[in-house]
Structure formats: structure tokens, C-alpha cells
Amino acid sequence: MNSPWPQRGLYAITPDDTDTLRLVARVETVLVAGAQWLQYRNKAANPHLRREQALALLPICRRHGVPLIVNDDWRLAAQIGADGAHLGEDDGELAAARAAMGDRALIGASCYDRFDLARAAAATGASYIAFGAFFASPTKPNARRATPELLQQSAILRLPRVAIGGITPDNARSLVAAGADLLAVISGVFDAPDPAAAVRAYLSCFDEARSEEFPNE
Ligand SMILES: Cc1ncc(COP(=O)(O)OP(=O)(O)O)c(N)n1
Numbered sequence: 001m002n003s004p005w006p007q008r009g010l011y012a013i014t015p016d017d018t019d020t021l022r023l024v025a026r027v028e029t030v031l032v033a034g035a036q037w038l039q040y041r042n043k044a045a046n047p048h049l050r051r052e053q054a055l056a057l058l059p060i061c062r063r064h065g066v067p068l069i070v071n072d073d074w075r076l077a078a079q080i081g082a083d084g085a086h087l088g089e090d091d092g093e094l095a096a097a098r099a100a101m102g103d104r105a106l107i108g109a110s111c112y113d114r115f116d117l118a119r120a121a122a123a124t125g126a127s128y129i130a131f132g133a134f135f136a137s138p139t140k141p142n143a144r145r146a147t148p149e150l151l152q153q154s155a156i157l158r159l160p161r162v163a164i165g166g167i168t169p170d171n172a173r174s175l176v177a178a179g180a181d182l183l184a185v186i187s188g189v190f191d192a193p194d195p196a197a198a199v200r201a202y203l204s205c206f207d208e209a210r211s212e213e214f215p216n217e
């Protein structure tokens with residue numbers, strides 16, 4: 001993908017926080033610590049609050065050079081000038097989002113535990129494919145479970161591969177080793193006692209994978 005955005009790293013996803021000022025402060029901490037992408041996701045917010053919060057996060061993301069992806073609602077993403085949208089199986093047609101948002105928008109697709117969904121999303125113009133849940137997720141306890149082999153298998157699609165679901169700094173290495181380009185995390189970052197330290201711990205998983213690939217650097 002020819003994209004101005006980093007293609008590896010930590011993809012932080014916001015928790016269900018209905019206090020906008022507090023959410024903004026929490027996100028600022030995480031972006032200062034080095035998270036490369038941000039998704040605004042808030043299942044506890046009504047449409048008015050979602051718009052308010054997404055708008056509040058946009059200047060922070062801009063300041064840190066981090067793309068803002070809006071979960072579920074590509075129309076909201078387009079209205080506020082966000083960088084993209086993340087779509088799951090109940091979130092509308094990827095083709096319609098792509099047509100409305102244009103070639104440069106980051107449009108991600110949830111593929112759960114299914115390679116066929118990833119192949120279809122790639123053919124329809126997804127910017128990245130997301131698989132999960134790889135581990136038991138405190139945020140989504142009933143999520144379907146995916147295996148690291150799916151990350152390996154989907155290398156052939158030549159799109160950034162996002163891993164999600166119960167990822168901690170301790171279990172993340174296995175996913176990076178299997179080919180995850182971006183680690184998408186909610187609780188492991190935002191519920192950590194020290195979110196900035198958690199961000200750094202996730203990022204170190206990529207450094208370690210690289211030094212194993214290129215031991216003389
Ligand atoms: C990066 C990323 N991957 C997967 C999801 C899950 O999307 P979806 O299945 O639509 O579920 P909700 O997030 O809407 O509950 C995601 N949001 N981000």
C-alpha cells in the first residue's frame with residue numbers, strides 16, 4: 001500500500017469513556033508515548049457524543065501525526081475529516097465507504113477468523129485486514145478466536161495485517177512473529193496502571209522482532 005502512515009506498530013483503540021475531557025487526556029498520554037494509529041471506538045456513547053469525541057480527538061491526532069480511524073461509522077469519519085473508518089460485518093459495505101471517502105482513506109475490515117473475508121476485503125479495496133480475537137479479550141469476552149496461522153496465510157494478500165483481541169505486551173511477540181504489522185489494543189493500554197509504559201512495552205515487541213530478523217543491525 002502506498003500510504004503516508006506507518007505500516008507497523010501499535011494501533012490504540014479508545015475505551016468506552018463518556019467523559020470527553022478525560023478521554024482526550026488519556027489519548028494524549030498514549031500518543032505521546034508513541035502509539036502510531038488511533039481508532040475512536042465508544043460503544044457507550046450516543047451519536048451526538050460520538051461526534052463530539054471524534055472531533056475532539058482529531059486535532060490531537062494531527063499534532064502527533066497519527067491517523068484517526070472512526071469505528072463503525074464511515075459517514076461520521078467522512079463528515080469530520082478523519083483519516084479512515086473501521087468496518088465490521090454489521091457496519092455497511094466497504095465498497096460504499098471507499099467510494100465516498102476516496103482512495104487515500106484508511107478503511108479497515110474485520111475478518112475475524114476467516115481468510116475468505118480477508119480475500120474479499122482485499123479485492124474490495126480494504127487498506128488493512130484485521131483478525132481476532134487471538135486471546136481472551138476483557139473488552140469482548142465472546143469474540144470468535146483466531147490463530148496466528150491466519151496471519152501467516154494472509155501475507156499473500158499484501159495488505160497490512162492487524163491483530164486484535166486480548167493482546168498484552170507478554171503475548172504480542174508471537175503475533176508479530178507470525179506477521180502482524182499492527183497490534184490493535186484497548187484494555188492492555190487504557191486499563192494498564194501506567195498506559196505510557198504499556199505503549200512502550202508493545203513497541204518493544206517490534207524492535208525485538210526486527211533484531212531477530214536483522215541480528216547485525
Ligand atoms: C482494528 C479492529 N479490528 C477489529 C475490530 C472489531 O470490529 P467489529 O467486529 O465491527 O466490532 P466492534 O469494534 O464494532 O465492536 C475493530 N473495531 N478494530
Ligand SMILES: Cc1nc(C(=O)O)sc1CCOP(=O)(O)O
Nearest residue numbers: 132133137139165166185186187
Ligand atoms: C473490538 C474487538 N474486536 C475484536 C475482534 O476479534 O474482532 S476483539 C476486540 C476487543 C479488543 O479489546 P482488548 O484489546 O481489550 O481485548
Ligand SMILES: [Mg+2]
Nearest residue numbers: 072087088091
Ligand atoms: Mg463494528
